[in-house]
Amino acid sequence: MDFALTDDQKALADAAADFARVELSEHAAEWDATSHFPVDVIRRAGEAGFLGIYTPEAHGGLGLSRLEASLIFEQLSQGCISTTAYLTIHNMVTWMIANWGSDASRERFVGPMVAGELLGSYCLTEPGAGSDAANLRSKAVRDGDDYVIDGAKMFISGAGDTDVLVVMARTGAADSGAAGVSAFVVPADAEGVSYGKNEDKMGWKSQPTRLISFDGVRVPVENRLGEEGEGFKFAMKGLDGGRLNIASCSLGAAQHALTLARNYLGERKQFGQALSSFQALQFKLADMASELMAARLMVRHAAWRLDQGDPEATAHCAMAKRFATDVGFKVCNEALQLHGGYGYIREYPLERLVRDTRVHQILEGTNEIMRVIIARRLLVDGVVEALQ
Template identity: 40%
Template structure:
């Protein structure tokens, strides 16, 4: 795909920021501590990255989806977790509010989110309702001017430091499955809310993930987001864009792995010559590069189709997420194999990238869920 000068300039800007700000020192620290870096987030906000997809009238940049994809790709090429820093406010956090929020809700929440002053998270998953989110047990009952929420969410990225959460809860427990679910914008400082200890994760260190518990949490009815009992449809639409974001993240990590492998294979000498001269290594690099380019074409096309309002774009997004996530894992594996024993040592960047890649085929819908979406659309 030939990109216009505008997009190539944007890519250059995103890449320059990533290569300048995502230092090895920061990456090592975040991987070791798992703590969120507010200073780095503030720098991202300063350049408008935290609101790149949020419309200008709400303090964002109003950029299109392709710009968003390129940003995610370039950030993940250097530091995959950094992509989550900008994905959450632009996609899962702001997405439901942009889709069906009232003007009052948008004005109250989005400007601070776009400016990086407030953090908002997406609270859908539960201990017994992961891929089958319609089986959620969290519920909300009306009480005067409020709803009272009880339940527990898990694996909520950003929960430990969030200011707001878009919370999904059953408001009609007589309906089965995904029916009868509503959305709420919840202030995380509301009495009755608590977060668990951040999970010790395999990868993506630097963006804490934890449970959120709700014990008789009162939320005023003005913070009901969208139509009552119709929230799950918005969740699916939000995840549609989120899956495309994960595809871009996968693409960027794979590109970074390829570059690391190429560089190392030229420097590493065995049997009197660089290992890149061995056919097994050179062919592996050829396979990696080809798969990456295929994923890039898929992701960019799906992004443009999303902005154009192409019908059934959700199928393309599922395909992108499925292919790019699995591709990133294959590429990370081959890249680490090229490093041999050194790839297993934490001193080398490829070790962390290998661990980071594993989450792509799990979060925002496992690869198997994407296969269900794709096959279901084709065989209905």
């Protein structure tokens, strides 16, 4: 088993680190303080290739692996977690349209999305359907050559400032569960689409989060992804990669926090000596580094499984997401603690890292739901050896 990165993969990570340093790092605190959505920088991410990372080359993307996407997102998130998290969502939406959209949808949306000319949002969660997403209530009723969509989605990243929505809506009976869900591409400015207020969140402030209402929104049949009833399957396939993406953002956040903590311990003196000379703090730093490395290896292993089409990839993605997002938050919080009072003030970035990583344990499936997925494979399906 070879854990070494290739020269090309190292070059991708270096390019992402350069972009983070030049375009993200110096502005992240200001974007957080002013809740600014940096559309101009996001468009430049498109110019750098970071808006179609694993979208197939045939549709204008880079066609990279999930492992390579993880390397890129880990580096970008060291510049700004919140903005990078939006980039992961846009990549997922673009990939879904490229893979399951009609020729007309691909031609209309994918190229401009890869280039950053159009930005996307992913619309699954509803006021009454979060973890229980298969029971969503938004409806799409066939009317001739159109579908008419009614309902609401909430906690939608980028909503109100994006151009393209991938919307999950029920085309089957109310009790049809996952089998009755279909997916649609909806222009964000379509008649009948309206937006709620930008939520005042704990973190992720450089991207807007709004409720979206759909009132008699008409979209042509060609805007459906795949066939009727396949939408939930597409959503779950998107979330396998999405979970690795957000786990990778947690890795980047933790790496940034670890670096800040190491530097601070070497600079700060108490009782006449550097904090780095105290063994208790050395042990703390060592534990942070060890757990971060374990999380990184787990994410990369799950990404490799997903790239290989492994049938157990979903469980491995769930394990990686659960572990890496827990570790990411823990490392950021421990780094804040090591900074003492300085870690709690906004002049230092630690409190922002803690706020931004906390939501990673909730979105793309809560970490409790990740445990359900893993336990089901072990207990219900009887799979044990295959998860090795």
